[in-house]
Amino acid sequence: MSGELPERDADKALAGEYALGLLSAEAAADFEARLVNEPDLRALYAEWCEDLAALTDRIDPVAPPPRLQGEVEAALFGKPRGRAGWIGALLGGLAVAALVLGLIFGADLLPRGPQAPADPAYVAEVAAEDGSLVVAAAYDAEAGALFVDRRAGAAREGRALELWLIAGENAPVSLGVLPGEAQAALDIPAELRAQLDGGVLAISDEPSGGSPTGAPTGDVLAVGPITNT
Amino acid sequence: MATRDEIETLLAACTLGDKRAFGALYSATSAKLFGICLRVLDNRAEAEEVLHDVYVKIWHNAGRYQANGLSPMTWLITIARNAAVDRLRKRRAPAVSMEQAEARPDPGPGPEAQAVAASEAERLSACFDELDEGHAQAVRGAYLDGETYADLAARFEVPLNTMRTWLRRSLLKLKECLSR
Known part of the structure; x- marks a missing residue:
């Protein structure tokens, strides 16, 4: 085949075939061996990469699902990192101690009121860095309810504590204002349930009755990742 | 889309182990690369897996970028396209394309980089x-x-x-x- 073409042209075509991935494994290995010692061939190959990459100019960008970045970073760096925006810094500074696994709510400690799920699908400990606010959460997948247990701290006078779900890089979504009682069960809307997996819970300081805007308006007091049991 | 210089700076920071730079690089480029993976594979789940592997590869090979003479987006696009095509061929014919997938490295060193013009x-x-x-x-x-x-x-x-x-x-x- 190459006999039909002048050598330079043959290499040009060969570099193009290599860039397209058309060569057999053997021919590709030969080409790679030549690349090491032949700058001209490297130049031809690089030109093809540039030219062919332009074929992707008309492909519309598509945002990958937000959780993917966390998964990539977990694979590379060993733990999730880098939630978007206002939560990022806080989450980064969270002590490992806050990542309490397998939080158990003993039913015998809860004689009345909402009952902690015996077999929660997800748990989280939403905690302030200094421990001034600690809320344990456990999700009952069957009931679609999040059981919350405020173990330390409370809303300031005339203010409310609002619980937020942050899924990936999405904006925080309110899960509701924490009631005055330490323990409560919050109904999770059906469309949010799937987002609990891998999400983060946060609690912000809001006016009585909750954020008027649908987004956190006050200080973020506590955060905690949701753990799959 | 970040500029060529910005992406180059982020890649350089990645070679020094800067995780924040990696996050920024991901934010700036993942939609483009995911679009390419989707176009080649026409399957969301596979495209997600490939994109995952592509960014792992980018992190580990960022140091090779500086020497290879490609514009930074071309380097990233080439890695994504090759990974997606390898996956596609694996789906079509497992035995043969595995070899090819492993035989083909990332782009090697090359000439002075050429900017990809808008045109x-x-x-x-x-x-x-x-x-x-x-x-x-x-x-x-x-x-x-x-x-x-x-x-x-x-x-x-x-x-x-x-x-x-x-x-x-x-x-x-x-x-x-x-x-x-």
Whole structure:
């Protein structure tokens, strides 16, 4: 085949075939061996990469699902990192101690009121860095309810504590204002349930009755990742 | 989309183990690369897996970018396209393409980098127009659909050697047009 073409042209075509991935494994290995010692061939190959990459100019960008970045970073760096925006810094500074696994709510400690799920699908400990606010959460997948247990701290006078779900890089979504009682069960809307997996819970300081805007308006007091049991 | 210089700076920071820079690089480029993976694979789950692997590869090989002479987006696009095509071929014919997948490395060192001009796609498109329609489709099919010589020979109903002759001539025509 190459006999039909002048050598330079043959290499040009060969570099193009290599860039397209058309060569057999053997021919590709030969080409790679030549690349090491032949700058001209490297130049031809690089030109093809540039030219062919332009074929992707008309492909519309598509945002990958937000959780993917966390998964990539977990694979590379060993733990999730880098939630978007206002939560990022806080989450980064969270002590490992806050990542309490397998939080158990003993039913015998809860004689009345909402009952902690015996077999929660997800748990989280939403905690302030200094421990001034600690809320344990456990999700009952069957009931679609999040059981919350405020173990330390409370809303300031005339203010409310609002619980937020942050899924990936999405904006925080309110899960509701924490009631005055330490323990409560919050109904999770059906469309949010799937987002609990891998999400983060946060609690912000809001006016009585909750954020008027649908987004956190006050200080973020506590955060905690949701753990799959 | 971040500028060429910004992406280069982020890649350089990645070689120093800067995780924040990696996050920024991901934010700036993942939609483009995911679009490419989706276009090649036409399957969301597979495209997500490939994109995951692509960014792992980018982190581990960022140091090779500086020496390879490609523009930073071309380097990233080439990694994503090759990974997606490898995956596609694995789906089509497991045994053969595994070898090819492993045989093909990331782009090696090259000449002085060339900026990809905004008009690059138009220039390329005009040159494709100079090819016979079937030949243009064959080159596109190889790049974007991962078609092999065997696939192309079957599609155009010609012997494999004829297909290869066609395609090599088309590549040279294309190159000649692009260097005008």
